[in-house]
Amino acid sequence: MPPIPIVRYDRVSKSYTRGAPVVRDLSLDIMPGEFLTLLGPSGSGKTTTLMMLAGFDEPSEGQIYLNGRDLADVPAYRRNLGVVFQNYALFPHLSVADNVGYPLRMRGIRRAQAGEKVRAALDMVRLGAFAERKPTQLSGGQQQRVALARALVFEPEMVLMDEPLGALDKQLREHMQVEMKDLQRRLGLTVLYVTHDQGEALAMSDRVAVFNNGQIEQIGGPRELYEAPLTPFVAQFIGENNRLCGKIEAIKGNECRVALEGAHIVASPVGTLAPGAAVELSIRPERMVLTAPGEADALPASVIDVTYLGDHCRLRLSALGGETLMVKLPIQQVPERLLPGQPVGVRWDPLHCRAMTAPASAAGTRPQQEND
Numbered sequence: 001m002p003p004i005p006i007v008r009y010d011r012v013s014k015s016y017t018r019g020a021p022v023v024r025d026l027s028l029d030i031m032p033g034e035f036l037t038l039l040g041p042s043g044s045g046k047t048t049t050l051m052m053l054a055g056f057d058e059p060s061e062g063q064i065y066l067n068g069r070d071l072a073d074v075p076a077y078r079r080n081l082g083v084v085f086q087n088y089a090l091f092p093h094l095s096v097a098d099n100v101g102y103p104l105r106m107r108g109i110r111r112a113q114a115g116e117k118v119r120a121a122l123d124m125v126r127l128g129a130f131a132e133r134k135p136t137q138l139s140g141g142q143q144q145r146v147a148l149a150r151a152l153v154f155e156p157e158m159v160l161m162d163e164p165l166g167a168l169d170k171q172l173r174e175h176m177q178v179e180m181k182d183l184q185r186r187l188g189l190t191v192l193y194v195t196h197d198q199g200e201a202l203a204m205s206d207r208v209a210v211f212n213n214g215q216i217e218q219i220g221g222p223r224e225l226y227e228a229p230l231t232p233f234v235a236q237f238i239g240e241n242n243r244l245c246g247k248i249e250a251i252k253g254n255e256c257r258v259a260l261e262g263a264h265i266v267a268s269p270v271g272t273l274a275p276g277a278a279v280e281l282s283i284r285p286e287r288m289v290l291t292a293p294g295e296a297d298a299l300p301a302s303v304i305d306v307t308y309l310g311d312h313c314r315l316r317l318s319a320l321g322g323e324t325l326m327v328k329l330p331i332q333q334v335p336e337r338l339l340p341g342q343p344v345g346v347r348w349d350p351l352h353c354r355a356m357t358a359p360a361s362a363a364g365t366r367p368q369q370e371n372d
Helices: 046-054 096-106 111-124 140-152 170-187 198-204 222-227 232-237
Strands: 007-014 023-030 035-039 061-066 081-084 158-162 191-195 207-212 215-220 242-252 255-260 265-269 278-283 289-291 299-308 312-319 323-330 343-347 353-357
Touching: 007 046, 023 046, 023 215, 035 046, 035 198, 046 061, 046 081, 046 158, 046 191, 046 207, 081 140, 096 111, 096 140, 111 140, 140 158, 140 170, 170 198, 191 198, 198 222, 207 222, 207 232, 215 222, 215 232, 232 242, 232 278, 232 353, 242 265, 242 323, 255 278, 265 278, 265 353, 312 343
Parallel strands: 035 191, 035 207, 081 158, 158 191
Antiparallel strands: 007 023, 007 061, 207 215, 242 255, 242 278, 255 265, 278 353, 289 343, 299 312, 299 343, 312 323
């Protein structure tokens, strides 16, 4: 018997006034013990999706279920969900212990029992020695832990997190990613996490739902989304990506031959595409290999510049009709002298090239390179 989801969104939509729906016909299951991330650009509907589950917003259509119970008439404070926001929402005049204990007081938990739960929650996030301090006496990372302890102290059904690491610097953010994921695994927590940071989503999640214009464009594990994007939007939004436009010239078995601008032919897995279809090829920079100019099956290109980044070098190449390609190479694979304007070749394994239906807006236009 398959596991029963802890949360189910059943054809949920949300609109404000007369505008276009912020969330459109969303159906999504969240499984017990899962770390599920909603990833997407600003305005894509991910935060609204979380807020409807938390009870701070109501669906315009559809139902949301928590452990099989329709949440339509259940107020936010009765949903037994822990929520962590980007600004932490700590009370500056209260001590750390009183901030963490606040949800227990609101639930009428006796002082002695509440004290034990607060101490356990602070020990869980390694802040037991900071119980009497005020939030202003803590670092950003410590304040984030206090907010997390407050969300866990009453043993919620699951934890909802909306950009909780967005205010931290890069190094601390990466450290907290590891800590939060470790805590989630140790406690078996179910987490719904919202972020626009693709690296954060890939590092922490069991599954990632990529949002675009109020809908899920693709959902899957981090590796699946990165290595096998189904749409150009997912390929561009998750990680760095090279795009090349062309048309399918022929199909043989599971491989198609794609004609690029300049009459160059490359191979790709075929998927469900047909001969003559306009496609957009997606190739990750680290999947590209530099070759000598004119080598068979290599795409001709020339060097724009080379950037040294310690463990690897980043090459910008000009290829075909002037399109810019990004190539990431380990230091040991970079030739000693690469000069601007120098001709080179670039190739990739067809298995690492994804051919997808080209967006209508891209037809007949030259693809542009997008940065992270």
